[in-house]
Amino acid sequence: MPTEYRVGVIGSSDRGNYGHGLDRVWLDILNAEIIAVADDNPKGLKDAIGRLGNPKGYADYREMLDKTKPDLISICPRWLDQHREMVLAAAESGVKGIYLEKPLCRTLREADEMIRVCEDNKVKVAVAHQTRYSPILQVVQEMIAEGKIGRVLELRGRGKEDHRGGGEDLWVLGTHVFNLIHQFGGEPEWCSATVLENDKPVEKNNVKLGKEGIGPLAGDPIRAMYGMNNGITAYFNSVRNAKGYPSRFGLMIYGSEGVIAMNTGFLPTVSWLPDSSWTPARTGKEWIPVNSAGPGQAESLKDTGHQAGNISAVLDLIAAVEDDRYPESSLLEARMAMEMIVSVFESHRLKRPVSFPLENRENPLTLL
Numbered sequence: 001m002p003t004e005y006r007v008g009v010i011g012s013s014d015r016g017n018y019g020h021g022l023d024r025v026w027l028d029i030l031n032a033e034i035i036a037v038a039d040d041n042p043k044g045l046k047d048a049i050g051r052l053g054n055p056k057g058y059a060d061y062r063e064m065l066d067k068t069k070p071d072l073i074s075i076c077p078r079w080l081d082q083h084r085e086m087v088l089a090a091a092e093s094g095v096k097g098i099y100l101e102k103p104l105c106r107t108l109r110e111a112d113e114m115i116r117v118c119e120d121n122k123v124k125v126a127v128a129h130q131t132r133y134s135p136i137l138q139v140v141q142e143m144i145a146e147g148k149i150g151r152v153l154e155l156r157g158r159g160k161e162d163h164r165g166g167g168e169d170l171w172v173l174g175t176h177v178f179n180l181i182h183q184f185g186g187e188p189e190w191c192s193a194t195v196l197e198n199d200k201p202v203e204k205n206n207v208k209l210g211k212e213g214i215g216p217l218a219g220d221p222i223r224a225m226y227g228m229n230n231g232i233t234a235y236f237n238s239v240r241n242a243k244g245y246p247s248r249f250g251l252m253i254y255g256s257e258g259v260i261a262m263n264t265g266f267l268p269t270v271s272w273l274p275d276s277s278w279t280p281a282r283t284g285k286e287w288i289p290v291n292s293a294g295p296g297q298a299e300s301l302k303d304t305g306h307q308a309g310n311i312s313a314v315l316d317l318i319a320a321v322e323d324d325r326y327p328e329s330s331l332l333e334a335r336m337a338m339e340m341i342v343s344v345f346e347s348h349r350l351k352r353p354v355s356f357p358l359e360n361r362e363n364p365l366t367l368l
Contacts, residue, residue, distance in 0.1 A: 005029075005318065008070035008095075009037040009052060010061045010086055013044025016077030016212065019101035022128060023052060023076050025310035029318075032072065038064040061086060065093040072097045072317070081213025084110040091123040097321045098125045099314055103175045104334040106215045108342055109361040111335040118331060126317040126327035127334040129179040130309030131264045133316065135292040137183070140253075140260060140270060143295065144184070148272065149255030155185050155234040156252040165240030166220025167195065168210055170341055173249065174236060176264045178337035179329065180251045181236075185228040188336075191343035192353040193224035202348060204368040216365040224344045236344075254278060260290070266309030267292070 007026045011018040018024075026032045034052045038061035039045035049057045058064035065073075073095050075086045083105045090098055091114075098118075104127060105111050118125050131137060144152060157177035159169030182188070195218060197206040202218045210217030226234040243249075250263035259273040272295050275285035291297050313329065320327040339356065345364040347354045360367070 003031060003322070005032045005071045006068070007032050007034045008064055008068060008073040009034060009048070009055075010064070010073065010075050010077070010090075011037065011039045011044060011048055012077040012079065012082060013039055013041035013047075015082060016079035016101070017044070018048070018076040019078050020128065020130075020306045021310050022074040022099055022101055023048065025099070025307060025314055026072075026074070027053065028307070028311055029314060032314075032318075035070060036064045036068040062089055065089055065095075069093065070095055072099070072314075072321075074099045076101055079213035080105050081215065084114055087114045087125065088117050091118045091121045094121075095123060097317045098123060099310075099317055100125055100127050100334075102128050102334065103171055103214075103341075104331070104338045106213070107361060107363050108335070108339060108358060111331070111338055112361060115331050115335065124317060124320045124327055125331045126313050126320070127329050127331065128310070128313060129176055129329040129334070129337070130266045130306065130313065131176060131180060131268055132183070132329040132333075133309055133312035134266050134268060136262075136268060136270050136290065139290060139292060139294055140262065141184075143260065143272065143290070144253070144255070148258065148274070148295075149253065149260055150257030150276065152184070152232055152253060152255050154252075154254040155181050155228075155232060156254065157181055157234070157236045158248045158250070159236075159238040160247055160249040161238055161240065161243040163241060165238050165242060166222050167217045168214070169238040169240075170219070170222050170236070170344060171210065171214050171217065172212065174238070174341055175334070175337045177236060177249075177251055178340040179333060180262075180264070181226070181234050181340070182333065182336050184251070184253060185226075185230070185232045185234050187229040188226045188234070188340055188343075188356050189229050190227045190353045190355050191224060191340065191347050193222070193344040193347040195219035195345060195348040196221055196223075202365075202368075207365045207368060216363050218365055219345075222344060224347075226340065236340075261287075266305065266312065
């Protein structure tokens with residue numbers, strides 16, 4: 001018989017709510033039962049109790065952890081200023097696994113501490129980079145390994161570039177893109193970046209507190225270039241209110257024999273251009289859809305939303321707990337995505353390229 005897991009849920013209706021369904025995912029896991037939920041907003045707590053099958057409710061997540069001792073827990077708020085304290089409290093309470101909303105946290109120092117405490121307590125943490133759990137991602141990896149686009153030369157990522165474009169886009173949505181850049185491009189060696197405001201380099205007076213608990217934030221546009229350890233060059237750019245229709249949010253993978261374009265999500269839209277010139281207007285080559293069954297195949301998956309991605313993520317988290325391994329989208333992976341984000345501001349602050357790992361583990365904008 002499979003192990004039965006007792007699950008706790010931490011939300012915060014006033015500060016990031018319950019993320020993208022990180023609370024409800026456990027209702028579809030057969031060997032998991034939600035036994036408790038915590039929310040410091042009374043109405044939010046009442047709603048969550050009704051939504052999650054009438055578990056015990058708590059106004060204080062620390063009290064919930066102490067009294068119910070769950071095996072697994074979802075830390076759901078999107079606001080990242082609460083993540084460090086919630087992760088440390090959960091890890092030190094004896095939980096075995098944590099499903100955590102992204103972005104990871106506010107500083108690399110916080111990320112380092114979260115990793116140390118979780119490893120000391122043998123706690124597995126999966127971060128909700130849902131694209132990492134998509135079956136299409138494996139298809140893309142196989143296509144690259146088979147040489148469908150030749151040698152990978154460049155990776156180009158963009159954010160959603162809506163009203164959050166620039167620094168906020170880099171933090172909140174760039175984490176997905178950098179997670180994919182790390183997956184396909186290897187380890188970053190250096191970053192060179194410029195952060196502008198009104199067409200001038202950002203200075204101390206441009207820095208303001210970002211939304212969703214990000215902390216000090218500035219910049220629009222963001223221009224960043226990375227040197228990866230296998231010779232690939234990666235780029236990330238974001239400009240406020242410059243979005244396309246459909247959105248350009250995602251990653252372009254350019255190879256010597258073609259291009260793969262993908263957005264993010266559990267079932268991302270992916271296309272393959274077998275064209276070494278990258279210009280189908282000249283060659284007459286056409287983009288070929290790529291689905292979970294392979295290039296040019298019909299998509300058989302029915303559930304493509306957040307819930308499907310969350311289910312895949314928590315099933316992998318449970319397997320990681322039982323097999324004593326890292327989850328597919330681990331704390332280490334999330335810290336790397338965050339370090340690539342922070343390196344943009346550090347390169348701008350120092351006015352030169354910076355090397356990985358970054359020596360400065362604080363928010364660079366506080367040091368301008």
